[in-house]
Amino acid sequence: MTVKPWGNLVGVRPTKPLHSLLDRGLSYEDALEAMQGRYGISRDKFDLLWQVANTARPVLAESSDPALFSVYVGIPFCPSRCLYCSFPSHSLTDLGKYRSQFVESLIHEISETGRQTAAAGMRPFTVYIGGGTPTALEPEELNRVLTSLRESFPGVWREFTVEAGRPETITDDHFQVIKQNGVERISINPQTMHSSTLALIGRKHSPDDVISAVKKARNYGIEIVNMDVIIGLPGEDAGMVEETANQILALQPENITMHVFARKRASRFNDQQIAYSLPDASEATEMHSKVTEMVNGTYQPYYLYRQRDILGGLENIGYTLPDHQCLYNILMIEERHNIIGLGGGATSKFVTQDVSLTNISTPKDVRIYLERIPQLIERRGVEIIKQAD
Template sequence: MTLLIDGHGFHYEMENLCRLFFPHDAIKVVHEPAEDEVVVTTSLRRGEDKTELFVEYRAYITNERSKAEVPNHHADYDNRCELVMAQLLFGILAKVCRFTPKWGVLTGVRPIKLMRRLMNEEGEAEARRTFTEDLLVSEEKTNLAIDTVRKEDSILQLSRQDSFSLYVSIPFCPSRCAYCSFVSMWVEKSGHLLPKYVELLAKEIEETGRVAKQLGLRLETIYFGGGTPTILSAEQLSFLIQAVNRSFDLSFVREFTVEAGRPDTITREKLQVMKDLGVTRISINPQTMQDDVLERIGRRHTVAQVRDAYAMAKEVGFTNINMDLIAGLPGDDARKFADTIRQVLELDPPSITVHTLALKRSSYLNQFGQDDYARADEVEAMLACVQQNLVRNGYTPYYLYRQSRTIGNLENIGWSKPGYEGYYNVYIMDETHTILAAGAAGVTKLKQPDGPYIERIFNFKFAYEYIDRFDEILARKKKVCPFYEKYGKCSQLPG
């Protein structure tokens, strides 16, 4: 597909909209007319009093056109032009593809953050109108966004200007799942790096704690993610968790999560270490409860192992357990997914996170043909099954985000029973406060205490880079204090 951008700078939004409808196609963006089997033209012409916007879709024997006008004196001229252009393109592509994405022209990761801002600035009624009429979001998804905002509010109010969360990255997995695009290394090839990585990670944790104490920051949540943190031995887990416990003031910590992840890496000894050292929440992630689908996506464990790991965690004393699922996996369908929901509800976890499959270019899913993927309407049916069954069983949505290239432009939702919401998930998606990150591929996000500005500090992506250039990792931590000196020292902020 060729996307022609003529007379405007909205190429990013136009490309993302094309990708909603053509997730498998390579999209070539040009600024001069070009020949291709499929050409989408988006054009802006500013006249004396008004601006004309024009969109055309041309493919084989199909030719669809649409146009609109924006007054040049419009108070928010540039944003209005971009929105109207997006509406035109969305309308044409929905017509030719016979498919209307329920999140409308929204392509960003954080629709809940947008809804919250609109509700705060304009009130719920106008926010609802903006979503449904301007952004073309369905009534169903608009209601979901409003419900999620209300649920998140009680959690966001707990955060203070001096609050922060800690993320610890363990970018290793036992093997690579077909759908995964994260920068992780599997132990068969990179396991020899683990001992040195753990040693240096503990040092970065200690340095991060020193900086946090110097600034008077208040630690709210801790999250060990990956990768698969339970790829570590019980001794390595203990070593890193103890590094956190001695490096930070834990007086105000509301939640300590370890993403236990794949059940084939979970042992009673590891669970006991986590429990004894203060971990309060874990995630056991089957992704599906269908053995044939697990095999198809390269997860080397069984449904029986999921059940065993969950029972073991309960026996050790964990009461706050999340389970992750993915809708739209190759080989899955609505009937199998409904059975997965049934099996997970039998286990009765306090929280369930349901992701929509994202068709990432760097994942192994590219080896499958398009017919192997559940169609968008079938994934919608899967998510409808989730909502119906989880609401019936006492779960409510507490956070929501989206990824690029998800099937049907659909969402990822965290569901929980009352009192079992994942605070870290809410804080990172809302960008409520600073996240200090340690480990390869970790991204520290420094949040202005009394404003919206965010500054990022990136660690090296790969474990071997992290090890080889560790001095640079520690040097980058020195950027944290100047940020707070510029935007307000937390020890001087009202509490």
């Protein structure tokens, strides 16, 4: 018989039903009974949700003022496209010629949106630059983007993250720009510490590039480093995953995000899957349990989400050292805080009074983004004004 730890709880954000119960003041025992009765989830998964939801709740309370918002900026370029990627990102080789035009439009979008939020009396809470790979921009371009964010959304930000997911893109000049603009958190993503797998999945960096980027981040005084790992990459077994986890733990990042391989329709993998061998559900579960065991005790889970076609029906979990959780990740997953998405393939989410959401997304294709940006700024401005009402 197949065991389904998540029972019939489907959807990307499994903490949401638990938050509804916590809003009503249910105790651990009552919430467990309600979740098991309704969804049939296992005690282990409930305990995971309980820990994550209770870590999130102080952050949700702190950010609950409707005049607050967080900014997400999507930089839709990467040095190459990873095998499994479905994110809105273009390989620089294919569409890099649009990069400088994109930066000009983005800066315009940032400053216009800053005018709209200021007029509506809204205040920035956190800022997160992702993509894509923000450090695929030239340092001078990145500096212009960061400076324009600081000027357009003045105030004290609770957190400022820049992803530097592909370690081969981040130079000393990038680190200087990041540091001088007050970025406290960066993400350097090995995914695996095995060169053969990195080559197979189309990433152009080596494990040594990862180690060197993390050491430099420390030397530049970046306070929080996140590292992403993927469990179940093609050709990897439990021993390889354990080696990767050991090497990552040795670098002592404040955050570790444990992803599980998912077959995504918009990925290269989807077209070529016959050529790759993936672990089956029980192998993936074994790897997941092993890494969980390795991080538990030192790190605690603080956000999680599920995906369709994820190996073993498992979940992606963000882990953190105590008091180092990424506020933006919590806010983005829990959807109780306004998020303004700028740049390529970014979604704005405006929370209405009945806690439903109005979503507005920018185009994933940079060429369409460049064409449509004036209409997008205007449409999003209407929602920003509504928040002031």
